[in-house]
Amino acid sequence: MVGGQGGKDAFITEGFDNWKKIFKVTLENAPKNENLTYPTIQKDIVNCFSKEIIKFICDEIGVVHVLDTSSLSLKAAIDTVFSNNNLTIDQVRGQDYDGASNMSGAFNGLKSLILNENSSAHYIHCFAHQLQLVVVAVAKKHDDVDEFFEQLGLVVTVVSGSCKRKDIIREKQKEKVATEIGIGETETGRGLNQEISLIRAGDTR
Template sequence: MTIVLRYVDNLGFVKEIFIGVVHVKDTSSLTLKNALKEVLTSNKLSFSQIRGQDYDGASNMREKFNGLKVLILQENDTIFYVHCFAHQLQLVVVAVAKKHDNVSDFFEQISLVVNVVCALCKRKDLLQEQARQRVQKGLCSGELETGRGLNQETTLVRAGDTRWGSHFNTLTSLMKLFADILVVLEFVKVDGGSLANANKR
């Protein structure tokens, strides 16, 4: 769980500070509340000092009876709750994009490619092997540079409906692996053809 505090300093300026990432055993609202309480206590803060809380729209956060929002309101009923605006914006962007036929069709085709390539372990392995060979060849020929953080292994990422950023990650991974994906699709075409012929027999 990532924790960020937003507060007003003595001069009246609004500040935002990243407290840290806390490991939690599960994402139930009670576990999150207890973890949050520990973090506040270790920073000499308490729920009585909180004036607002802000999360995404997941059910464990906003559920009416046992959500994190409600559990914290039981500690201090003056805490104002705000649904994360960044998360709302993500949902709006995805929804608006899907209303545009060309954009919707484009991402449908991308999703189809990802599903076909990632459907079987055999295909994923082929994709990784093709990418490894391409990088190795590029390094040997001098086309690719070596260095820290360069030539990292990339996988084909599926886009999620609630995060527009995941669509960007899908497109980025597709562009990086484009030549390798073509090899896998050719394999699927040939393999599918041989399966069809075998079934005819």
Template sequence: MDKALFSILVDEARDVSIKEQMAVIFRYVDKNGCMIERFFGIEHVANTIAIILKETIDALLYKHSLSISSLRGQGFYRASNMSGELNGLKTLILKENSSAFYVLCFAHQLQLALVVVAKKHSIVGAFLRSFGHVVNIVGASSKWHDILREKKSLKVVQELKVGELSSGKGLNQEIEIKRSADTHWSSHYGTLINFTAMFSPIIDVLDEIAFDKVGSDQKHDAFISLRLLQSFDFIFSLHLMRIILGISHELSHVLQKDDQDIVNPMDLVKICKRKLQDMRDNGWDSFLEQVVVFCDKENIMVPNMSDQHLYLQLQELNNRFNEVNTKLFLCLACLSPNHSFSDFNKQCLMLLAQFYPDDFLHQKLVKTGKHTTYPFVYLLITLALILLVATATVERAFSTMNIIKNRM
């Protein structure tokens, strides 16, 4: 690192031995001008209150002759002990270094936007609840799981015979419907895709469970779910959420790459909003046509409908990502090399320099030999690169730790 400016990513979790551990990642620009995210270590902490986490970070920096004054960014999940405005880790660091800007993980913000909208819209909220309920019923026993797989195979054979499916290497592979995690909404997308493809077999299995002569614990639940699945509201929500999550799914994966700079995700968020807006303005008729065709195929009645949920999703994305639409990030956009630096703006550069007063004091610049024009711009680019985008890297550190340190 050679005394480079850096940002820090922190996450804490319990390991298999029920010990609280804190993982630390550094983000910095190396001598070749490349942005680096490097795993730094896992530290045991007595507990996860903010002051203990701060003391552990201070000790870690001191041990490696690093100073918190060189910190220019901090990123971690939005738990109160981490990002709390009064006594959170974020605030404790900012009190000591006002240039250590906190950036809430873009990928988490995207998840929060999806969760908030689902809770706001009653039809979509009910869909997600019943959707998860059906997945649990069908996957409750190996018996129903095997029957579902068998019915899906028969459906594929039938569709191949009538020409509705194409045959070939890698096509028509066996698929399953897995339970989704509310904390990782991107997992819903894959489940929705498979659920749509297996809709008819799922109906058949629910029908068998509901009218099973032997009887089962899920008998009545299956009967209720069968009626829900054969409603237009469910089919409409299934297709709508598949499209919305499809658009955000791509964005979510890109945001979690450890080589992202702060300017690129801002553009990606705009693209995501634009796709949703374009669907609302120009793609609604074709979307409804897909829903109607699916309903006709499954003999489901089609009523009138509206685009309220799509409007709410756009509104929430605008509100949620306005949190990071500060002057700081807007000024950073002028450093983008895209289109031959077409966004370059001298006033934005001057304003951006004001966010880092300790790095641009005239006496200090002269003393350190940074008083020529190009080092100014290089420093601004460095500061832009080390600002955090997502906390995925530090979370992956715990996934790796769970492989290395297990019950064996």
């Protein structure tokens, strides 16, 4: 679903309105013999629709899968997206990342790689990430919260150190999800209830 139900409905409505405008001057409504039914013209029209749809999707979500999160891989992914949408790095006017070295590093971070090509692509540390760091710092001052995350870290260490323990956790989780689905406490659908890895907790995770 693109941009939620509201975004999807708006896109369908806009597409239908555009099609009505096109229909007024094509096919049997076309002046003289300009029916726009020649295969080459039809392909051009389809390609135009395709580009508009891709642009709309990029505007709404802009999600791209990368094999790793090194600055070079991320830069290559951005270059590909820009190229596919007839954009260039020269059109970038801002960058907004967290403080990780691969993102905002002064020499080899993604920020620097883009600034090397476009000095107008100003970098701003992500405000959401800054707020998250503030929340973490405040939470650590609370003894109960600090103890909770310390115990959580120990649990993850113990469980992750044994395949048998991880299998037990996995089976228990499956049973829990199945029970909750059965009594209607958990929704089902595409992308829901996916199995995820047990990752050591960090300040921003």
